[in-house]
Amino acid sequence: xxxxxxxxxRALRRRVxxxxxxxxxxxxxxxxxxxxxxxxxxxWPHNSNAVDLAQQLSPPxxxxxxxxxxxxRDMLARVMVGARASLGAGLVVAVAGAVxxxxxxxxxxxxxxxxxxxxxxxxxxxxxxxxxxxxxxxVMALKPGIPAVVIGLSIHSFPWYMRTLRSEVMRISAMDFxxxxxAIGATQRRTLFVHIFPHLVSTIVLQMAAVFGASVLAxxxxxxxxxxxxxxxxELGSMITDGQQFFLTGQWWVAACPGLVLLxxxxxxxxxxxxxxxxxxxxxxxxxAD
Amino acid sequence: MLAIISKRLxxxxxxxxxxxxxxxxLLRKLPGDPARLVGGDLADATTIANIRAGMGLNKSLPLQFxxxxxxxxxxxxxxxxxxxxxxxxxxxxxxPATIELGLTGVCIxxxxxxxxGAVAVFRRKRGADISLRTTSSLAMGSPPFWLALxxxxxxxxxxxxxxxxxxxxxxxxxxxxxxxxxYTLDALWAGEFGTFFxxxxxxxxxxxxxxxxxxxxxSRLFRSxxxxxxxxxxxxxxxxxxxxxxxxxxxxVVPNSLLPLVAATAMLLAELMTGSVLVEKVFGWxxxxxxxxxxxxxxxxxxxxxxIVLSAFLYVAVSVxxxxxxxxxxxxxxxxxx
Numbered sequence: 137x138x139x140x141x142x143x144x145x146r147a148l149r150r151r152v153x154x155x156x157x158x159x160x161x162x163x164x165x166x167x168x169x170x171x172x173x174x175x176x177x178x179x180w181p182h183n184s185n186a187v188d189l190a191q192q193l194s195p196p197x198x199x200x201x202x203x204x205x206x207x208x209r210d211m212l213a214r215v216m217v218g219a220r221a222s223l224g225a226g227l228v229v230a231v232a233g234a235v236x237x238x239x240x241x242x243x244x245x246x247x248x249x250x251x252x253x254x255x256x257x258x259x260x261x262x263x264x265x266x267x268x269x270x271x272x273x274x275v276m277a278l279k280p281g282i283p284a285v286v287i288g289l290s291i292h293s294f295p296w297y298m299r300t301l302r303s304e305v306m307r308i309s310a311m312d313f314x315x316x317x318x319a320i321g322a323t324q325r326r327t328l329f330v331h332i333f334p335h336l337v338s339t340i341v342l343q344m345a346a347v348f349g350a351s352v353l354a355x356x357x358x359x360x361x362x363x364x365x366x367x368x369x370x371e372l373g374s375m376i377t378d379g380q381q382f383f384l385t386g387q388w389w390v391a392a393c394p395g396l397v398l399l400x401x402x403x404x405x406x407x408x409x410x411x412x413x414x415x416x417x418x419x420x421x422x423x424x425a426d
Numbered sequence: 427m428l429a430i431i432s433k434r435l436x437x438x439x440x441x442x443x444x445x446x447x448x449x450x451x452l453l454r455k456l457p458g459d460p461a462r463l464v465g466g467d468l469a470d471a472t473t474i475a476n477i478r479a480g481m482g483l484n485k486s487l488p489l490q491f492x493x494x495x496x497x498x499x500x501x502x503x504x505x506x507x508x509x510x511x512x513x514x515x516x517x518x519x520x521x522p523a524t525i526e527l528g529l530t531g532v533c534i535x536x537x538x539x540x541x542x543g544a545v546a547v548f549r550r551k552r553g554a555d556i557s558l559r560t561t562s563s564l565a566m567g568s569p570p571f572w573l574a575l576x577x578x579x580x581x582x583x584x585x586x587x588x589x590x591x592x593x594x595x596x597x598x599x600x601x602x603x604x605x606x607x608x609y610t611l612d613a614l615w616a617g618e619f620g621t622f623f624x625x626x627x628x629x630x631x632x633x634x635x636x637x638x639x640x641x642x643x644x645s646r647l648f649r650s651x652x653x654x655x656x657x658x659x660x661x662x663x664x665x666x667x668x669x670x671x672x673x674x675x676x677x678x679v680v681p682n683s684l685l686p687l688v689a690a691t692a693m694l695l696a697e698l699m700t701g702s703v704l705v706e707k708v709f710g711w712x713x714x715x716x717x718x719x720x721x722x723x724x725x726x727x728x729x730x731x732x733x734i735v736l737s738a739f740l741y742v743a744v745s746v747x748x749x750x751x752x753x754x755x756x757x758x759x760x761x762x763x764x
Contacts, residue, residue, distance in 0.1 A: 272722050276730060376572055399567050
């Protein structure tokens with residue numbers, strides 16, 4: 137058991153470099169998407185907020201590859217900027233949740249006792265709200281906009297990290313190699329950060345992928361309800377709302393394009409996380425609960 | 427057994443208390459003045475002060491929380507100023523619609539997850555497994571409200587197979603006499619088969635849209651559970667007794683893999699009651715979800731708090747129930763029960 141666990145980080149490096157075609161495809165897809173979202177708006181000649189009333193609702197063409205919306209704004213430019221907002225905010229939620237979750241999870245797992253009881257109680261109380269409800273309540277308490285939504289979703293995401301990390305810390309702490317480091321005189325803090333933490337990294341990254349996917353969808357959902365980004369800022373969810381009315385009259389691209397980008401981004405993330413998990417844990421015992 | 431139940435109940439109560447404190451503080455710390463919202467922009471200072479006193483807002487926070495708890499214990503969730511009626515009544519009229527839709531969604535998700543998962547694992551690598559994984563990855567990545575829009579466009583507007591976003595029944599169709607509040611059951615009970623089929627017809631599209639996310643999650647869970655069970659020694663024993671692979675799979679592997687689905691499904695049920703917010707909004711479904719969205723846009727905080735408390739309560743109740751069911755079915759869990 138001990139040797140298997142210690143060999144894990146190395147096994148990851150060895151096996152990811154192998155030839156899993158699906159993983160390579162999904163990873164390059166995500167990379168391409170990231171490049172387009174980060175650099176695209178600088179290279180594409182159209183501005184995402186430039187109104188051109190002569191070009192209202194024109195279908196996809198060479199000049200506007202994804203068509204234009206009801207104000208004649210170029211959809212490709214808007215989708216790129218909107219994806220930047222949506223995916224960026226999702227990333228912030230994943231990282232913020234991971235940081236909060238790491239701190240609380242390590243504390244609860246390493247200290248146990250009252251700290252563990254109180255933290256578990258607190259996170260259970262948070263988890264019994266559905267994530268969208270909690271985020272909406274935060275939006276109501278603050279004001280509609282991406283920051284409020286990000287705060288709400290981060291509050292809801294950190295218990296997931298905490299739960300998994302807490303049990304992982306407890307599981308690894310009981311292993312022989314941890315006991316032996318303690319026996320030769322390492323402090324508890326050193327054991328935790330130098331010996332236990334490296335084994336948690338893969339768990340954290342996998343959980344981040346799951347939280348990222350779920351948050352991007354939740355963010356878009358709140359944007360769709362008008363509680364996320366405020367106009368004229370482009371954001372994928374609110375763009376779907378804008379396109380909703382034209383969907384039924386035949387101008388499908390206004391709502392379809394942002395939805396497709398969401399679908400592609402989250403699906404690719406799921407596939408990458410899935411494949412990596414299988415490589416890490418070929419017996420498939422590890423399931424992210426989200 | 428009794429010890430486990432009472433312990434789980436105590437933990438559940440503590441969780442609910444925590445959730446109450448959390449939601450209370452979150453919503454009480456609103457930057458806006460709730461009394462101003464009730465009184466309107468034109469009300470003068472004394473009226474606002476009276477409303478504040480009437481709502482108990484001039485007391486200290488712990489006292490307000492105590493008032494809130496005592497009124498909650500009497501089944502009073504507060505008064506909705508935007509609807510002009512008690513939140514409890516509001517929820518009573520909206521809840522059946524959400525329950526009906528949620529149950530439909532969960533049933534579709536569970537049945538399809540079990541069927542697809544079993545077929546995929548039984549057939550191993552042959553196409554079925556690959557297609558299940560592709561479908562579930564796609565299902566996980568698709569925004570439900572967007573799917574709902576696409577479904578309405580294709581199946582209702584273009585092809586006209588299903589009704590558009592018009593709620594639970596076609597306009598002009600009278601609701602069946604209320605008994606459970608679920609239109610399908612009520613219509614069957616009253617013998618109104620036309621209304622029954624109309625209600626079912628309206629349930630299919632939103633039901634499938636709601637089921638997409640849970641299906642992705644459940645089918646993955648079931649698939650990995652099946653793959654673990656196949657490797658268990660008792661399956662080998664069954665096979666060595668001469669039982670065919672198919673029979674061993676159906677009689678031994680599938681039933682023994684269903685257990686984790688019980689807990690997961692229970693959690694989904696608790697989530698779906700309020701998690702269907704978006705699909706309800708798109709389909710014009712008069713449930714709790716669309717109620718909440720409207721309440722938030724109107725800053726009607728007693729409604730939001732009521733819904734939040736209800737969902738927290740549901741979640742805890744369902745998880746306690748699931749735990750108890752779990753340990754009744756599988757005695758092995760009792761040993762390790764916390």
